[in-house]
Amino acid sequence: YRTAREARDTGAMAWALWSGGTLARQRGAFPLAWRLLRLAAELGEQSGDVVVRGYSLAGMAETGRIQGDYAAVTALHEQLLAEARKRGEARHTVWALEGIAQIHRNTGAYDTAYALFEEAAEIAARAEDRRGHAWALRGLADIVSVRDRDPDRALALLSEAEVSCRAMNLSGALAYNHKMRGNVLYRAGRYERARDLYTRALAEFEAMSEPRGRALSRLGLVKSLARLGRD
Numbered sequence: 001y002r003t004a005r006e007a008r009d010t011g012a013m014a015w016a017l018w019s020g021g022t023l024a025r026q027r028g029a030f031p032l033a034w035r036l037l038r039l040a041a042e043l044g045e046q047s048g049d050v051v052v053r054g055y056s057l058a059g060m061a062e063t064g065r066i067q068g069d070y071a072a073v074t075a076l077h078e079q080l081l082a083e084a085r086k087r088g089e090a091r092h093t094v095w096a097l098e099g100i101a102q103i104h105r106n107t108g109a110y111d112t113a114y115a116l117f118e119e120a121a122e123i124a125a126r127a128e129d130r131r132g133h134a135w136a137l138r139g140l141a142d143i144v145s146v147r148d149r150d151p152d153r154a155l156a157l158l159s160e161a162e163v164s165c166r167a168m169n170l171s172g173a174l175a176y177n178h179k180m181r182g183n184v185l186y187r188a189g190r191y192e193r194a195r196d197l198y199t200r201a202l203a204e205f206e207a208m209s210e211p212r213g214r215a216l217s218r219l220g221l222v223k224s225l226a227r228l229g230r231d
Contacts (some may be wrong), residue, residue: 014043014052018059028211030153033063054080054092061099066212070103077103090127094120098135105139110147114140130164134173137161138180151188154180175204175213182220186227194225 005013013157021036037059044053058080069174081096101116121136123129144150158181165174182197203214225229 010047011045011049011052014040014047014056018056021056021059023195024211025059025066028064030042030067034060037063054083057207058095059147065099065103066190067075068106070107073145074103076101090123090130091129094124094127094129094132094136097123098132099141100165101139105143112145114147117143130168131170131173134161134164134170134177138177141184144178145184145187151184154184158184172210175201177210178219179213179217180206182217186220186224191224194210195228200226
């Protein structure tokens, strides 16, 4: 960032801030992430770099969504979706659809969430966006497990998603896939298998120093052990 500032390269400054904000979010430092990403978006707009502006706004939206601040970021997600559709950017469209779907899922609007995840999966498949497709399938599996109480179908969707995760070496997506598999098994009362999946996911998140995934996996593991009478 300092090098870019000394060179008065506003676009490069924006990208440096975006990188720092993304790293902060991955480390769980959400207030810092929001601040850096907001500055990156502002500098991106000043420099006319629509790409870094879009990435930074998306990072802000994801940061707010992770924190559960849905009121603050729903409109931002919808703005990004409209812009992505207008420009015909399939990957950004998929990302925005999945973000909005997750908000609806977390607020109990399962039918709306399912429809959005389904649309995201279809667009991602056509665009050969394997990362986006894997995340959409994971979202569908979650809804099928919670709403339809169909663990076998949910597990099949997760198995399909895992193929893409492994093919592209998406370690983070794969770890969240395993964590979701644990969720599905736990809801179905298959506590021993859930314990094994949470243990596996926890090790994967610890290896990549991902605090949010680590906390969620540990919570699932504790709940599974309690059900098994080993808390």
